[in-house]
Amino acid sequence: MKSPLSSARQIAEPIIWFAGLLLIWEFLVRWFEVPSFILPAPSAFLSQLVIDHERLARHGLITTKLILYGFVAGAIPGIILAYLIARFRLADQILYPIVVFIQGMPKITLAPLLLVWFGFADFPKILLTALITFFPVLVDSATGFRAIDKRQYYLSRSMGASWWQTFTKFELPSAAPYIFSGFRITAVVAVTVVIVVEWLNSQSGLGYLVLRAMDSSNTPLLFAILMVASMIGVVLSGLVTLVERLLLPWRSV
Amino acid sequence: MTENASPNSALSSGQTSHAGASIVATNMTKVYGSGDAAFHALGPIDLDIKPGEFVSLIGPSGCGKSTTLLMASGLEPCTTGTIKVDGKALTKPLSEVGIVFQDHLLLDFRTAMNNVMLQQEIRGLDKAQTRARADMLFDRLGLSHAKDRYPRQLSGGMRQRVSIARALVHDPSMLLMDEPFGALDAITRTQIRHDLEMLWLETRKTVLFITHSIEEAVGLSDRVLVMSNNPGRIVEEIKIDLPRPRPAHLGEYPEFSAYAERIYKIFAKLGVYKF
Numbered sequence: 001m002k003s004p005l006s007s008a009r010q011i012a013e014p015i016i017w018f019a020g021l022l023l024i025w026e027f028l029v030r031w032f033e034v035p036s037f038i039l040p041a042p043s044a045f046l047s048q049l050v051i052d053h054e055r056l057a058r059h060g061l062i063t064t065k066l067i068l069y070g071f072v073a074g075a076i077p078g079i080i081l082a083y084l085i086a087r088f089r090l091a092d093q094i095l096y097p098i099v100v101f102i103q104g105m106p107k108i109t110l111a112p113l114l115l116v117w118f119g120f121a122d123f124p125k126i127l128l129t130a131l132i133t134f135f136p137v138l139v140d141s142a143t144g145f146r147a148i149d150k151r152q153y154y155l156s157r158s159m160g161a162s163w164w165q166t167f168t169k170f171e172l173p174s175a176a177p178y179i180f181s182g183f184r185i186t187a188v189v190a191v192t193v194v195i196v197v198e199w200l201n202s203q204s205g206l207g208y209l210v211l212r213a214m215d216s217s218n219t220p221l222l223f224a225i226l227m228v229a230s231m232i233g234v235v236l237s238g239l240v241t242l243v244e245r246l247l248l249p250w251r252s253v
Numbered sequence: 254m255t256e257n258a259s260p261n262s263a264l265s266s267g268q269t270s271h272a273g274a275s276i277v278a279t280n281m282t283k284v285y286g287s288g289d290a291a292f293h294a295l296g297p298i299d300l301d302i303k304p305g306e307f308v309s310l311i312g313p314s315g316c317g318k319s320t321t322l323l324m325a326s327g328l329e330p331c332t333t334g335t336i337k338v339d340g341k342a343l344t345k346p347l348s349e350v351g352i353v354f355q356d357h358l359l360l361d362f363r364t365a366m367n368n369v370m371l372q373q374e375i376r377g378l379d380k381a382q383t384r385a386r387a388d389m390l391f392d393r394l395g396l397s398h399a400k401d402r403y404p405r406q407l408s409g410g411m412r413q414r415v416s417i418a419r420a421l422v423h424d425p426s427m428l429l430m431d432e433p434f435g436a437l438d439a440i441t442r443t444q445i446r447h448d449l450e451m452l453w454l455e456t457r458k459t460v461l462f463i464t465h466s467i468e469e470a471v472g473l474s475d476r477v478l479v480m481s482n483n484p485g486r487i488v489e490e491i492k493i494d495l496p497r498p499r500p501a502h503l504g505e506y507p508e509f510s511a512y513a514e515r516i517y518k519i520f521a522k523l524g525v526y527k528f
Contacts, residue, residue, distance in 0.1 A: 151354050154328045159375040160348040169371065173362045250362050250403040 037219045045223035052224060055209070060228045063198065063206040066122060067190045067236065070129020074186070077130075078137035079179060083171070085138075086145030103135045111197050125197045132193045137182035144178025145171060177251060180244045187237040191229055273305035273459030274339045274349065274426035278325050281334030282484075283317065295320055295485040296334070300478075304339075304426075305457040309470040309477045310487075311516065313525045317485030318463045319431050325461065326350050326429055339426075347427065348376075351420025351458075355432040357412035359404040365415045366391070366400040372423040383422060390418040394448060410441035417449065421456070428453075428460045434469065443501050446472055450498050471512045472499050479516060481523050489519050 022042040028034075029041040036044055049056065084091040085099075107128065114124035148171060156166045198207020206225055213221040245252060282296030295317035302308050310318045323329035325336060327346045336343040359368045366387060373383035391397050394414040404412050413433060420428055433449075434442045450473055453460060464470050470477045471493055479489040495508055503509040520526060 149356070149358060151356070152358055154323065154354075155352055155358060156375070157328055157346045158326070158348060158350050158352055159372060160346075161375045165375050169375065170360065174360065176362070248362060250364075250405070 037217045040220040040223055045220040045227070048218075048220040049224040049227060052221060056206075056224060056228050059204055059206050059209045060232060062204045063191075063194050063229075064232055064236075066125050066194045066205065067129060067232070069122075070126045070194070071133050071186065071190055073126060074130035074133025075137045075183065078134045078182070079141045082138045082141030082175075083145055083167070086142050099135070099138060103139065107131050107135075108193060108196060111200055115197075115201055125194055128197055129190050129193050132189055133186045136185040136189075137179065140178045140182030140185075141175055144175030147178070148174050173248075176248055177244075180240065180248070183240045183244075184237055187240050188233045191233045191236070195229060272426065273303075273457055275304045275337075276300055276302040276325055276427070276459065276461070277337045277340075279335050281321070281324055281331045281336070283320055283324065283329075284332040293484045296331075298334075298485070298487055300325060300487075302459055302461065305459055307453060307460045307462065307473055307475045309462045309464055309474040310480055311464055311467065311470045311477055312480030312485070313482050313520075313523070314465070316480045316482045318480060321480075321485070322429050322431055322461055322463055326352075326427070349426045351423070351425040351428050353413070353416050353420045353428070353430045353433040355435040357404065357409075357416045359412055359415055359419070361404050364401050364403055365396065365407065365411075368404070368415060369419045369422050372419060376423055378423060386424070387418060387422045390421055390452075393452060394418055410437055410445060413437060413445060414448075417445075417452075421452070421458070426459060428458045430460065430462045432463050432465065435465065442466075442469070447498065447501060449473070454497060467513050467516045468503055470516070471495075471509055472503050477512075477516065479519050488523065491515060 026041045026043055029039060034041075040048075081091075081095065081099075085095055086092070110131070111124070111128055114128055118124040118127065152170055152174075153166070156170050161169070194205065195207040195210065198205040199211060202208035206229055209225055210222065213219070213225065278298065278300040280296070281298045281300070283294045285292045285294055298321055300308075300321075310321060312318055320329060324331040324334075327336065327343045338347060338349075359365075360371070363371065369387045369390070370380075370383065372378070373380055388397075391400060394417060396411065396414055396418065399407055399411055399415070404415070407415065413436075417433070420430075434445055437445065446469060453473075460473075462470075462473060474493050477491045477493060478487045479491065480486065481488045491512065493512055495506075495512075499509075500506070503513075
């Protein structure tokens, strides 16, 4: 068991290191008189964070919402298809080569195409995030479903388990740790994807704010946006870990 | 079943108590592939297992012991042959059955007790009654303190005990065991062998038991079926006429040694050993 003191230290230590790093940064920028539009001092972008907090929060929420929609829209079909691929040889033979091919494609390059096809609303952003989520979740979930011992099915059959019982009581929980590892990979990548697509077209979101900041050479604001985007990434992967701990308590015993 | 005044007799009583079933398999074979590529893996095999009998299948690796066990319970289709359980032809997987494999195959996301209670959930059995039976089995198998532990928190022997409880909690008429103690150390093995024998004496399930160990086969069985390789066949049947419960250290008893000797000789004749 970890003592509360040691876990408090675990949290405190990186914060102290980070604060120290910012202090050195601040000192160097002032000492060498680096212009703010090239590299702002931490005091500059942290105060920007405070000044612009309303705008940052509003656009940050819009981006977060798109990430979550895309995440759900990609994860659910990913899990379902993974199940089919793992359980049915025909699905495996037909779909898996296609999956491997598309997975190798840098999907972010589809962004302009999706904008041409689906216009300038939220849909193409969600779709691209879903695509980016879909593949890691699919591949990891398929590994999870495949890792189930074949003899497990003799047991479930001997119990007279229905298809649904086999899925919910044996297969899904067995594959869950793998599925979550797919989620963890996705949580951070999804932030990048939405921001990049927002560069291409948007009247809102953090990507849009990035463009606005660049137009006005507001580098402190760029750094403030970067901080917000990192925070979204950290919170999302933290959420995945939290949900995993709650749903899969046996993993941490 | 003899009347038994001990509190443990509840294991074999209750409204759904099943004594052992009989299995009669005739001309069972397993052929993989077809035409020129067909590979005759197993059989023909005939089995005639009486209700409540403890029968072991022993033989070299790859002789088809596991397949025989799975086919006899309808969990794996046979290429030819018929199987009758309690006189009725088997057309779908037998569900009045409990299975223990060499690997415990417990679900690592369920506690020991919840792994056992999975039988109740899936079969839709009465919860309180099954729970009472599970408690009793845990007690008998020395698992009372482990109910709320996850499999990864248990030793190999304990996990195997939990899978035995899972195989018995729904009071099946047949117990299929595929090298259940194969992965355990010798000391644990001897103890769990005895505990299984005691449980069996009380419940008299029909047991089909696969093993590599002559000591286990002779130590537990009423009858040992010796199998050969390529294709897998039953080459010899040995009735074990020893009093029960059988002792821990079987080697001391000349009758035991005589049976073990017989099986060794059959293995030697089959070319299982190359010295």
